Amino acid sequence: MFKQSFLPIQNKDIQVLILGSLPGDRSLQAQEYYAHPQNRFWKLIQRIFNITDFHSYSGKLNILLENRIGLWDVCAQAKRKGSMDLDILEEIPNDLTTFFSQHQHLHTIIFNGQKARKVFDKHFKKADQYQYYTLPSTSPANAQYSLEKLLLEWQVIFKKD
Helix, strand or coil: CEEECCCCECCCCCCEEEEECCCCHHHHHHCCCCCCCCCCHHHHHHHHCCCCCCCCHHHHHHHHHHCCEEEEECEEEEECCCCCHHHCEEEEECCHHHHHHCCCCCCEEEEECHHHHHHHHHHCCCCCCCEEEEECCCCCCCCCCCHHHHHHHHHHHHHCC
16 A cells, blocks of 8 residues: 655745654544654654643644754655555655755754665765754654653754754
8 A cells, every 4th residue: 555745844944854754654644744642753842842732733843843843754655554664665755856955944854763764865865965864763663762762862963953
């Protein structure tokens, strides 16, 4: 079964782009990035930016954009049974080259996990004007990382800006 990515979360001012691989089944059902209740992405964003409470999905997205952060996936679509990144097959990438060219302030690309970076490397060449970071996945499948351990890795990137 082919699964499709969402549109990017973006505006003209983003400086950082976080790239996942492909939305999981819970996210696809909810039509929201990182909708699985065990995914730690939004908890990390909440802690990194000292947000006391997220009231809505649109509020979460606004926090990203207020901090000049965009969000998208490397895969536009792919075959995948279930939600595991290991099961992604026959991926078709999003048009990141055009996306990058349309965002003049973009300087940092963050991969949310190894699979996002590997798919990117398969389809794109890294450009010198960007800094690239591969961070541990926020997925519940990455059980070796507690929220605290993820926070230590992720917050280093955002303290630089």
